[in-house]
Amino acid sequence: MTDRFLELLRTRPELADAAAFPFNFDVSRADHVEDVHLASGAQLEPIAGDDTGGTFFLSGGTAVLYASSEGDAVLIADSVGEALEMQIRLPEWCENLTAELDEEAMRAAVRASDNEAREEYAPELDAQRAALITGLGLPERPLTELFAMTESAAGRTEPDHLLLNSAELCAYRLDESYRMCLRDVVLGPGREELERMRAGDLGAREEVAADPVLRAGALRAAQFDRRDGDLPLLRLLLVAECAVRTERFEERQLAAVLVAAYGQDEDVALLRSATSGLFTDRVGAVEWAGAEEARRHGRDIGAESEFTWVELAHRQGRVEHARVALIRMLDDTGPDAGRLRKLSRALESIGDHAQAARAQFNLLSLQDSARDRASEAYVLARLERGKGDLAAAGRALERARTAVGLGGPAPDEDVAGWHRRGLGRLITEQHLELTLAAAATGDAALARTTMAHGKVLLKTIGKESAKALSPLSTRAKWAVAGL
Template sequence: MADRVLELLRQRPGLAQQAAFPFDFDLGRAEHGEDVLLASGAALEPVAGDDTGGTFFVCAGGPVLYASSEGEAGLLGDTVSDALEIVVGLPAWRDLVHPAAGPALARELEDDMRSSYAPDLDDRRKRLRAELGLPERSCAELLARLHTALSRTDPDHVLLNAHELSAYELLGTLPRTPLWDVVLAPGRAALGRLRSGGTDARDSVATDPVLRAGVLRAAQYDRRETDLPLLRFLLRCETAAADGELFRERWLAAVLVGLHGREEDVPLIREARGGALRDEEAAKPAAWAAAEDAAHHGQDPATEDEFIWTGLARRQGRTELARAALIRMLDDTGPDAKRLTSLAREFEALGDHAQAARSQRNVVALQDTAWDRAVTGSVLARLERRTGDLNAAWRTLGRVRTAIGLDGPVSRPGDRQLALDLGPASEPPAPDACAAQWHRRGLGRVITEQHLELVLAAIEAGRPELAREAMSHGKVLLRTIDKQFRRSLGELPAQAKWAVAALPNDAGPAQAGTG
């Protein structure tokens, strides 16, 4: 449903002009300087702009997001009416987005407006409020509403540059609840119920590995001598769990039990750790646990690996919370291949293949050897294919073949160059000794699989030329890799071959790199 106030402004040009001056909500400026999108994929519509180049967007469901021309964005309200209450009531609102901004500053900025270009500011505001049906609120209340709205920008309204996929910075420097505090809340509540002796709480924790992970983390940061029976219960649950993702929690539970230093707990700790407890460690479980705690755990959630919290958010089903945190982590990450690889994996686990590919491109660009360029490039090709960018996946596979010294056509000179270095297409460098053995290693299987998967994706996308070209390379790869790797591909080679064979025979010249 269209917003009532927005429709009123669109239907009455004179009223729209009052909003444009002096309140700088101009329907005639509803064009942003660059293509943008919401990280969540929700709809986004530009509806107005201001004289600084900023844009007001209406998001799906009605919330209004403001994006500045300097790469900052913030939520202004849940409706256009809410946003206009702030814009009209605080016409200098852009200078009031910081926590120290108060009514005195707001009044001072308005006095400057009156003396500079809007002597009738108060009359104009009164008329516009009356015409739009906006309530009159105090300056202090409007500031509180502004700051509350801005603090809710993440995670649902993260604005991205559509080409680079980097996020706009948060508007203002308001304090925001850290991710760990948000994802620990269910675990803290459940821990409180467990400490109260609730049977229902034990049953729910025993059967819910995600909730149990939160309880263990909550117990890690709020340690009590009386928790030992509870920690034993949690450790037994973790030991019985089959989910490999919970292995980290199992070791944490073992440490928390070990910190109590009871010899009778050593068998339980040893079992939880798969026997990885030496005799000297078992003789002094408290000392062993203290050393492990100092090295890997601790009592301050703010010092933990950020991936613990993004992973827990993902497992809790808080997709946008995890996505927002990961995107901002990626934006702040420099040339750190290990961290970038972890980010790519987390994005892929989240189902965000576009951001995963963005991370992986940076990983590929940091590789020094042909082998590593081929390995990381194969991962990138898979991610690009899953985003639906078959051209990018095809170019990447061409550079992977170049890295391993496998002759074959790659991107044509007119193709847009990929933002990574897998070796020049015109003069392929000699592969290193490791890369030269690609066909006898698992890498050969991976490269072949990616070509065959691209064949099927191209056919599904109506790209027969690309499918045939990828299949021609796939056949060469199938003849080259060891038999054990061909067998491990299962039915995929046959599926790709039959799919290509079923294509019409009237296709024109191959144009694999276009689309």
């Protein structure tokens, strides 16, 4: 359905001209300087541009996102009508507006800026503004309300309106004051439940004890907000963690640390069970808790790993929040192999194979040994295939083959015996998976070439590995035969 305000601008030239100058919302300039898309995959449509090369987009169907030609992007309104109100009544030349101004002060600031604009380049400003407000049917709301609306929109840019450069997959910049704080987002439910438990809410105790995700949030909240009277609650959470051994060890360890720090004799048996007998008395429990706090479960929330909040967001179902945080982290990461590996795996776990491949490609470039190059290359192939770039997956597998010496120089000493170990099976498996994917898309050349390499690998790797891959190999061979 076409937006009413856009339809008016597109069908009434006098309104379009006034919107374009002096208010810099030009529907004839709806072409951005580069290909972009939303990280969430939601709909993105350019609707207007300005004289600096910036572009206004419909983001997610109705909201308006502004992207500059210099790599900044911010949500400015929840609708085209609101965006036009802001452009017309709070135009870009009004640079000194702040939330601290009341209505009278804000109007005075706009008047002063308007006077300068009239003198320098827009003598018909008042008539143009009036014509647009009347012609578009815009409301006459208070300027303070309009300013608050645009500030509110900017603060909601993340996670749903994060703009990416489509070629490099890097995120557009956003002022720190508007950036999402993932830590506060994911700790919110845990903090709320912890306060309910502290207030004696039995329902909250039952809910948290029964829900591993809520327990994780409550434990993290308690880690950074410790109270003298929390021991009974923490015991309850530790018992719940111990009762479900299939749940994550991290939370059980944290719950044990929080309980052990109180140094109560009556908790020693429970703590020994939770920690597989790491200590035998109260003194040992306190010492162990202190060591764990110093190592990984301290009280300084600022020192906690960003990956903690990403993982919790993922478990809470906040995939877009996790995606935004990981992309921002990746953009800020230099040649740090350990961090790139974590980012690659975390992005893959939320299903963002494109961003995971970006991290993995950078990680592969940092590997010094042939074994490490082969190991990271087959992972890159898996990610490239996951994002649908089968040719790139083929190139990654070529790098893996080169690293182990197939079809080239003898392998380095550090990778000797690769074919008899798990690495051989993993590389072979990726060849067979790529063969199937290429055949499914009708890329006969890639399917046949990859299968030919796969056959060589099946003869090279250990017999047990080849046997385990036999069903996959048979499927790949039949897929190629059917091309």
